[in-house]
Amino acid sequence: MALWERTEALDELSGLGNGRIALVAGEAGIGKTSLVRAFAGAVRDPVWLGACDPLVTPRALGPWHDIARRAGGALAAALDAQRPPLPALLDALEHPGRRPVIVIEDLHWADAASLDLLVLLARRIERLRARLVLTYRDDETPGHPLHATLAAFPRDVVRRVPLPRLSRACVAEQAGRAGRDPATVYELTGGNPLLVTEALSEEPAGAVRHLILTRIERLPAPARDLAELAAVMQRLDGADDAEWALVDRCVAAGVLVAADGGAGFRHELLRRAVEDALPPGRRRALHRRAVERLEARPGVDPARLAHHARHCEEPELLRRYCLIAAESAATQGAHREAAAHYRAVVDLDAGVEALEAYAFQAYLAGLPAEALDARRRAAGRRRAAGDWENAGANERWISRLAWWSGDTALARRAVEDAVATLSQGPPGRELAMALSTRAQLHMLAYEVEPAVAWGTRAAELAERLGDRETAVHAGINVATARLVRGEPGAAAELVRLHERADAAGLADHAARALVNRAATDLWTGDDLAATLAAIELAFAYADARDLGGYRQYLLGVRAAVRVEAGEWEAALADAEESLAYPSRGGVGPLPALVARGRVQSARGEPEAGATLDTALREALATEELQRIGPVAIARAEHFLHLGEAGRAAAEARRGLELAESVGHRRYTRELAFALLRATGAPSDVDWRAAADGFARAGRHLARVHALGLGDAAAAGEALAALDALGAGRAAAWLRSDLRRRGVSGVPRGPRPATAANAAGLTGRQAEVLRLLADGRSNAEIAAALTLSEKTVQHHVSAILAKLSASSRTQAAAAARRLGLV
Incomplete structure (x- = not known):
């Protein structure tokens, strides 16, 4: 495809420095691959290219296997041995004689394990002599997991390279050279470069489907058969001499392109048009041929065989290759992909063992309802x-x-x-694990004595049986219960148990030890920085092993810490990533719901009530204080912001009664403070001491609430802090409460223009942001402000950067915070 109107984008890639990431985004056919290939052809440094394929269930770590074949060395060895690839990848990128460019194409088709590895690399890229170029479609659905991946990248290393459609002038110029009517060509293509290229190479016809099918129909039958097989296989490899002669016919006809020892379609749009046009019986037969062809080749990724087996409608074939693919994905730590392969066969009488393996992989992937x-x-x-x-x-x-x-x-x-x-x-391993699970439920409910008793019983039985796994499991439950009680050494014991489990290859238990330590510290410790460090340690471990349930939960816990620390945009980014997981109910997303609800409420966003209603419903079903307590605090705040003090007090009392019943000192203290704020009795608290204590703990938001109970100077400081957070509704309530208490000299809130100015927005950018928050597309904003769509695109990019927002949704929230809507 010709690189029309892509000079600026190519310059952007060429100027990409070490430790930077370029995101090349655009719709299908917009020229992402052509741009990246032109860049790769011009760069002098080694280019490691990985590709993601549109399989029903993606290849586990597929693009990284491609990259390893080019990089070789320890990375290839790690992937072949199914070891975590990150250490070997970092070693390869820290080689003093290299400055490689890693290119991953079509990231919207990537498997979850590949995305997780990409996040780990992105967080370390700044110190490496390497560059990372990623292409993806930006017209995917809002819930696509890729969005959460991109949101996790450090903002200061990312360079966005959007690819807009071609201008009318460009299309007119190319159409004129080909002797075509410019208006007709633009109407048919909308400025999509692929469609423009196809429209100019044939009689003006219409859609890409007609163009490619017309070419295929002109081929002799054997060449047409091979082209249809290539459409089903997505890429034709291993052709013999006779087939290469047919490939040449297809290439000459503009149907296929030859590259890297194989052949395929120039673009996914073309391939899919051919595949979709095949009659069902013909498509099944071609998938069967694909299986036979791949079976004869050593080293084929089982996911490719499973993909074709799914379309053959032959149960035995499906069962065979999906089970192989599931086991392969599981050994590589790609738990979501393993669960997907098992899901395809559990209703085909694959055996109860397959059903149990499916449940275990779904559990590790964070799909508890499925499991x-x-x-x-x-x-x-x-x-x-x-x-x-x-x-x-x-x-x-x-x-x-x-x-x-x-x-x-x-x-x-x-x-x-x-x-x-x-x-x-007779007492055996499964009984010991059941006893330990009972201890676990007591521990989670803060029922310390029965947790220790049942856990000790389980550990003793496990030790007698020589059952190391259950002994570790029970030990974690006992140590966590003791940490809740505040016993010295309990946190260190959890770390020791984590190391013991990790050394034994028990990743689930090793992760749980770190998660328990971090989550317990959140509501028992007095040092928010230490809590965050514990969360980061647990998150890194779970992230590297694709433990989706723990990862989702820890994102929410980290969001809760960041709300307390006053880092609200980062908290919202974590909450959004957590809530984007497939598991929408239960324990996993609950901390994220609470964090998002607290920020929404303080900022006066209309979604706050629904968010906190959902959180309450999920928390009450758990019957656990550590779920109900944070929700009670958040809902007490929310109703206070709405001026409904009675409902605020009722929410605080609900949590306080439970906290007192289990004797949890920290929750009792926090909920009593929430009740005090709701009942309007500031004289009953030493606000100075409380504010100082919260400051020492790094709990910015709690300190602000304490200052709000104080004199005019303290309240003024609290209002300034709330205004800086964009907590308009919380600040409005505090101003009202100060007037009720007779505190004079209450400062006014910032005016919208002042707030926008403080954020560094120009007048025009504020206008664009206002329309963006109203849900307008770039084209609609351009029409409303009489600007070009490209200019609007530049404004939106600048706005996201100035507001430290990673998405239009976060920018819209900022617009509400600034009072622009």
């Missing part, structure tokens, strides 16, 4: 077969998954059933 359903089915099959030990093991898993799903009542019933079932036979 829970699979475990229930497996338990039923085991009971029907009279296999009481494995039935009890599944009941124990049902307990764990019911807890993750937010149903603590079911979790308690299931673990009691598991203990009863497994106690029928």
Whole structure:
């Protein structure tokens, strides 16, 4: 494809420095691949190219395997041995004689493990002698996991290279050279470069489908057959001499292009048009041929075979290759992909073992509801077969998954059933694990004494059996319960158990030890910086091993810390990433809901009530103080902001009664403070001491609330802090409360123009932001302000940078904060 109107974008890539990331975004056919290939052809440094393929279930770490074939060395060895690839990748990029460019194309088709590795690399790229160029479609749905990946990149290393459609002038110039009517060509193509290229190479016809199918119809039958096989296989490799002669015919006809020892379509739009035009029977037959072709080649990624097997409608073939692909993905730590492969075959009588493996991978991927359903089915099959030990093991898993799903009542019933079932036979490993799971539920409910008792019993049985895994599991429960009680050395014991589990390859338990330490510290410790460090350690471990459930939960916990620290934009970014996960209920997304709801409420955003209603519903189902307490605090704040002091007090009392019943000092203190604010009795608290204590702990927001109970000077400081956070509704309530208390000299809030100015926005940028927040597209903004769409695009990029926003949604929230809407 010709590089029309891409000089600026090419210059942007050519000027990319070490430790920087270029995001090349645009719709299908906009020229992303052509631009990147032109850049790669001109650069002198080595280019490591990886590609993502449009498979039903993506290849596990697919683009990184491509990159490893070019980089070689330790990275290739790590991937071949199915070890975590990050250390080897960093070693390769720190080589003093290299300045490689890593290019990953079509990131919107990437598997979850590849995206996770990309985030880990992006957070370290600044210190490396390397550059990273990523292409993706920016017209994907808002919930696409790629958005969460990009939001996790450090903003100061990212360079966005958007690719707009071609201008009317450019299309007119090219159409004139080809002797075509400019208006007709633009109407047919809309300025999409691929469609323009195709329209100018054929009689003016219409859509790309007609153009490519017309070319295929002109081919002789053997060449047409090969082109259709290439459409189904996405890329034709391993052609023999006879086939290469046919490939040459296809290339000459403008149907295929030859590259890297194989052949394929110039663009996915063309390939898909051909595949979609195939009759169902013909498509199935071609997928069957693809399986036979790939079976004969060593080293083929099982995901490719599974992809074609799914379309053959042959159950035995599907069962065989999906199970192989699932096991391969699982050993590479690609748990979401492994679960997807198992999901395709569990209804095909693949065996109860496959059902249990599916449940385990879904659990690790953070899909507790899916895993829970699979475990229930497996338990039923085991009971029907009279296999009481494995039935009890599944009941124990049902307990764990019911807890993750937010149903603590079911979790308690299931673990009691598991203990009863497994106690029928001689004491064994599964009974020890069931006892430990019961200890875990007591620990999570802050029931310290029974947690220690059941956990100790489980650990003793496990030690007698030589069962290292259950001993670690039980030890983590006991150590966490002791940490809740404030015992010295409990946190260090969790770290030791983490190291023991990690050394034994027990990633789930190793992650849980760090997660428990971090989450418990959030509401028992008095040093927010230390809490954040513990969260980062746990997050890095879970992130590197694709443990989606822990990752989702920790993003929310980190968001909660950042709300307290006054880092609200970062908190919202974490919350959005957490809530983008497939698991929308239960424990995993709950901290993110609370963090988002607190910010929404303080800023006066209309979604706050619905967010906190959802949080309350999920928290009450858990029956646990550590879920209900934060929601009670957030809802008390919310109703206070709305001027509904009675409802605020009721929310605070709900949580306070539970905190007092389990004897949790920190929650009791926090909820009593929330109740005090709601009942309007500031004289009952030493606000100076409280503010000083919160300041020492790094708890900026709590300090602001304490200052708000003080004299005029303290209240003025609190108002300035709230205004800086964009907490307009919280500041308005505080001003009203100060007037009620008779405090004089209350400063006014910032005017919208002043707030926009303080954010560094020009008058025109403020206008663009106002329309953006109204949901207008770039084209609609351009029409409203009589600007070109390209100018609007530049304004939007500048606005995102000035507001430190990673998306239009965050920019819209900032517009509300600045009072522009």
